[in-house]
Amino acid sequence: MKSLLRPRLADHAGTIRALERRGLLRGALSLGALSLLAGCDLTDNDAVDKVLWAMSRWNDRVQAFLFNPNRLAPTYPASAITRPFPFNAYYGIDEVRTVDPEDWRLEVSGLVTETRPWSLADLRALPQEGQITRHICVEGWSAIGAWSGVPFRTFLTRIGADLRARYVGFRCFDDYMTSIDMATALHPQTILALDFTGAPLPPAYGAPVKLRVPTKLGFKNPKYIAALWVTNTYPGGYWEDQGYNWFSGS
Amino acid sequence: MTQTAHPRPKPAHPLIVRLTHWIGAYAMICMILSGWQIYNASPILPFTFPHWATLGGWLAGGLAWHFAAMWLLVADGLIYLAYSLISGHLRRDILSIAPRAVARDFVAALTFRLPHEAGRYNAVQKLLYAYVLLAAIALVLTGLSIWKPVQLAPLTALFGGYDIARRIHFWLMTSIAGFLVVHLALVALVPSTLPSMILGRPLRRPAHQETQP
Numbered sequence: 360m361k362s363l364l365r366p367r368l369a370d371h372a373g374t375i376r377a378l379e380r381r382g383l384l385r386g387a388l389s390l391g392a393l394s395l396l397a398g399c400d401l402t403d404n405d406a407v408d409k410v411l412w413a414m415s416r417w418n419d420r421v422q423a424f425l426f427n428p429n430r431l432a433p434t435y436p437a438s439a440i441t442r443p444f445p446f447n448a449y450y451g452i453d454e455v456r457t458v459d460p461e462d463w464r465l466e467v468s469g470l471v472t473e474t475r476p477w478s479l480a481d482l483r484a485l486p487q488e489g490q491i492t493r494h495i496c497v498e499g500w501s502a503i504g505a506w507s508g509v510p511f512r513t514f515l516t517r518i519g520a521d522l523r524a525r526y527v528g529f530r531c532f533d534d535y536m537t538s539i540d541m542a543t544a545l546h547p548q549t550i551l552a553l554d555f556t557g558a559p560l561p562p563a564y565g566a567p568v569k570l571r572v573p574t575k576l577g578f579k580n581p582k583y584i585a586a587l588w589v590t591n592t593y594p595g596g597y598w599e600d601q602g603y604n605w606f607s608g609s
Numbered sequence: 610m611t612q613t614a615h616p617r618p619k620p621a622h623p624l625i626v627r628l629t630h631w632i633g634a635y636a637m638i639c640m641i642l643s644g645w646q647i648y649n650a651s652p653i654l655p656f657t658f659p660h661w662a663t664l665g666g667w668l669a670g671g672l673a674w675h676f677a678a679m680w681l682l683v684a685d686g687l688i689y690l691a692y693s694l695i696s697g698h699l700r701r702d703i704l705s706i707a708p709r710a711v712a713r714d715f716v717a718a719l720t721f722r723l724p725h726e727a728g729r730y731n732a733v734q735k736l737l738y739a740y741v742l743l744a745a746i747a748l749v750l751t752g753l754s755i756w757k758p759v760q761l762a763p764l765t766a767l768f769g770g771y772d773i774a775r776r777i778h779f780w781l782m783t784s785i786a787g788f789l790v791v792h793l794a795l796v797a798l799v800p801s802t803l804p805s806m807i808l809g810r811p812l813r814r815p816a817h818q819e820t821q822p
Contacts, residue, residue, distance in 0.1 A: 411670070430762070432759045493771060498668065500651040604672065609760070
């Protein structure tokens, strides 16, 4: 069982974070006040942890139920775009990894009929759509950006994905990972974004390809995508395995 | 004295009011302390809450607490509101606020001469409880609007959009925290109110009840 409390130290370094990926309950100190109120044993974080994880799974189901596949995220005029758009990752901006766009390929696997890798040119040849939507971070801040690219539903149809499968998983070349539910994957505003504010996606925002999902929190919008797969097996994710709510719908 | 000859007097606070009060208090404190944890991840004012005062250890823990305790708070609040509406508790004991009585009791409270009878709310109490109920409802609504700004977009728009709704949510929390300070200070001033909120009656029954035939 992973634990939700961790020492404050881990707020800073990605390496420590990676070592400590075991839990929701970390750094029991802050639990003190509540544990006294609840009359529960400070040393028994496991029980609290299990309840929190169970509630998070319950919240996944509630959010899947609340999710309306036809409800569009509000869109904004170009004048509302946040400039500069904030950089955010589990590491600092000086650690951003890049690839040669010519060499980059998107690998596809799982419950699909077409498994050939996709080049950027292949993706550019597909129909493109744009959106100006609000990106909301799990931390609470938000910013408005303009993304365009291939509607993900179009892409999933092209690769012969089983659209009744439960999940789509994403692996990124910055060692990030996340996954989304199929209903969200098929939402009309979920796009494989190739451009940001009219120009090819810059490295800070996920070059060459990120998934833009305006119906989910920012960490469910993987950047630097290297591979994706369609599956019925819960794929989890980098933050989700540490305790962020998996569905995290907006 | 036997129970048959002297039936228990009506409790100062009905059991359901006492239960929903304490469960609601626990849920609200969980919401506030985990909310501080979430606030700290992206502060909107030039300060953060001290780590020891927050719940959850880090952002994911704070969010997990917040989105767990919200169910307890909402369920508890709905039970309390349903009971209060049906029984008349809300109309009789809380919404029956007369402006003149508020002014009178406010002055009395400031001069420490406020009469306090177990189970009967004075006008200042009525005003505070009416406010805290309204603020709690508004907190839940603004909370929903920033949790689901797409699925509940009209609600989010009603609160002025995501960023403003988030700030309203914060200030409502602040007002409830302020209420808690006043509420606890008043309990400290009139400590005899505490047993009746737990047991439903004062620790010792008033003498006149003992001598009734």
